[in-house]
Amino acid sequence: MDVHVDDQLCIGAEYCVRYAPGAFEMDGGVATVRDPADATDEQLHRAANACPAGAIFLDAETSS
Amino acid sequence: MTGRDRVVLVGGGPAAWRCGFALRERGFEGSLMLVGEEPRPPYDRTMVSKDLLTREPPEAELALSPHGAYADAGIELRLGVAATRLDTERRRVQLSDGEVEPYDALLIATGGRPRLPESLRCPGVHVLRTVQHAERFARELERGGRVVIVGGGLIAGEVATAALARGAEVTMLEALETPLARGVGVEIGRRIERMHRDAGVDLRVGAVVERITRSAAGYEVAIAGAAAVTADSVVVAIGIAPATDWLLDAPALELDDGVATDDCCRTRATGVFAAGDCARWSNRLLGRLTRVEHWDTAVRHGEAAAASMLGAKEPFCPIPFVWSLQHGRRLQWVGETADADRVEVEDLESGPAARYWRGDRLCGGFAVDAPRFVGGLRRELELELQPTTTTT
Numbered sequence: 520m521d522v523h524v525d526d527q528l529c530i531g532a533e534y535c536v537r538y539a540p541g542a543f544e545m546d547g548g549v550a551t552v553r554d555p556a557d558a559t560d561e562q563l564h565r566a567a568n569a570c571p572a573g574a575i576f577l578d579a580e581t582s583s
Numbered sequence: 584m585t586g587r588d589r590v591v592l593v594g595g596g597p598a599a600w601r602c603g604f605a606l607r608e609r610g611f612e613g614s615l616m617l618v619g620e621e622p623r624p625p626y627d628r629t630m631v632s633k634d635l636l637t638r639e640p641p642e643a644e645l646a647l648s649p650h651g652a653y654a655d656a657g658i659e660l661r662l663g664v665a666a667t668r669l670d671t672e673r674r675r676v677q678l679s680d681g682e683v684e685p686y687d688a689l690l691i692a693t694g695g696r697p698r699l700p701e702s703l704r705c706p707g708v709h710v711l712r713t714v715q716h717a718e719r720f721a722r723e724l725e726r727g728g729r730v731v732i733v734g735g736g737l738i739a740g741e742v743a744t745a746a747l748a749r750g751a752e753v754t755m756l757e758a759l760e761t762p763l764a765r766g767v768g769v770e771i772g773r774r775i776e777r778m779h780r781d782a783g784v785d786l787r788v789g790a791v792v793e794r795i796t797r798s799a800a801g802y803e804v805a806i807a808g809a810a811a812v813t814a815d816s817v818v819v820a821i822g823i824a825p826a827t828d829w830l831l832d833a834p835a836l837e838l839d840d841g842v843a844t845d846d847c848c849r850t851r852a853t854g855v856f857a858a859g860d861c862a863r864w865s866n867r868l869l870g871r872l873t874r875v876e877h878w879d880t881a882v883r884h885g886e887a888a889a890a891s892m893l894g895a896k897e898p899f900c901p902i903p904f905v906w907s908l909q910h911g912r913r914l915q916w917v918g919e920t921a922d923a924d925r926v927e928v929e930d931l932e933s934g935p936a937a938r939y940w941r942g943d944r945l946c947g948g949f950a951v952d953a954p955r956f957v958g959g960l961r962r963e964l965e966l967e968l969q970p971t972t973t974t975t
Contacts, residue, residue: 528958530904532879537627537644565644571879571906573913573954 520563521578522555528574535575538566550574588613590892591676591684593666594692595619596628597878598859600647601885602690602892607656609893613687615658618678620665620693621713624650628712629878632738632820633908635717636724636745645714666693671835671852688892691830691842691850691857692885695823695876703733705795705802709818711738720818724749728815731755731804733792735762739820740775740909743784747910754812755779756790756804766905767916767937767949768926774935775914778951782910787812823876825861839863841874846898848888856892858884868900869919879904902964915957918947918964931956 522542524535526549535543535550541557543550543566555563560579567575590606590613592599603617619625625647634640643649653660661678668677675685697710709720720742724730727750732739735757746753759765761772762779779786791807795817802814825841835852837843841863848856848864857864859881863874875881880901887899907914912934923939923946930936934951938960945967948960 525955525958527962528954530879532882534627537647540643568908571904571915572958573906573915573952574958 520555520560522552522563523576523578524550524552525574525576526551528572530572530574532571534569534571535566538569539563542566588687589685590615590688590690591686592617592690592692593676594690594694594859594861595621595623595625595662596692596694596859596881597625597647598692598694598862598881598885598888599690600625601882602692602858602889603658603885604648604652604656605886605889606892607658609889611889611893615656616661616684617653617658618661618664618666618676618684620663621715622663623714624648624653624660624662626714631713631717632711632741633745635714636721636742637748665829667829669830669833669836669855671833671855674854686854688854688856690885690888690892691827691855691861692859692881692888693826693829693861694881695860696826697819698822698824699819702793703795703819703821705797705817707797707802707817708795709816711742711818711820712823720816723816724751726815727751729754729801729813730816730818731802731812731814732818732820733795733804734818734820734822735759735786735788736766736820736822737763737905737907737914739818740779740914741907742818742820743779744782744909744911747783751816752785753783754785754787754814756792756806756812757786757788758791760788762786762788765921767920768923768939770926770928771935771937771949774928774930774951778910778912823860825863825874827861843872846900847891847896848884848899849891856888858888864899866900867898868902869922875903877903877905902961904961912951913954914949914951915954916947916949917957917961918945920947920949922946 531548539558539562544553665679730746730751732755764772794805842857844864846865860876863872866873883901920939925940927938933953936950939947950956
């Protein structure tokens, strides 16, 4: 799964690091993608859905 | 503070949680205690009206920090214990387990309690604020049936979403002419109304509930000037009131729909700060006292209180940001939409969107499923609203 965080939208609410730890990490108050393989697709979808800012974009088509 | 003092955080929500960790991150080395009325450490309350009604999220998702993080940070947790009295002169707080804790700095972050006026009180009626509330309602949802939701706001919409997903029939009773009319205006409210109806909610607007009664057959909800509706479950979701009853005999504090503070979270009592849903603070951007009942503001407020305890003089004036997930759609708004005198509504391909103006100044934005639209407005507001160092 291709995962992208839009750092212009991120408000640093940290939902993603709770829902999909390993896949995301915080860097200077903004979420960044660490390793999507560290989370299940379900966790990634939940993280993207729960993100208050809607800053997480998933692209399943490029998933290997 | 000198760094060796004693800080007591009263409250188990996001403001107290953030304040505790922020104090450590900012180098505070004194003793630090968090007093929480609920039996569990601070958790994601936004799940109460969403995930906790439809699934059983693992503890790692629900807890704001893993249990061990408190010990690692030297934050003593006193859970299942309420503060019952604050003595601002002798600087000590009395707890429900009989202990009395002295403090050099204290944070009041006791949040809010669901509003439940006398007319709506009836045994078995649900409110949703805590994990316990959610667990009780989720058990009732297992048998489906007819759910009546009193209220049409964010929590009401999220509960409607969850109840439909669990197979219930849902009736929503909104007292005003549209849902969310006060927050985002009637034009957007009408679009939210349509969204609820399209999802299968029987939404009645202008429906003022007079009374709820219970019989062997279930509940009867009486509506002014309209036929009563019957239900197997009733949820009242009409907002919260600040949980400040325990402060009534602390005369040094100013209580008026929340604990009044200056723009650095300081109350009138020495060493006493307030943050989150229970605080009414002097908002420099608006030139008046404001109280906000939303997650993002509460977290930022906790951080600001920590900074202020350590002597910083940064005024707290965040741009409100609110979101909600309803019927699979993401509602977001920024700024002071309720202050607008003009609303410019557009129907984007993604859903409804709006810009809010006060005079010729942008004051807020709203959209459904358009995070980039809202994000753009948030940046515009940041540029426009941040206080500048020069005055004209």
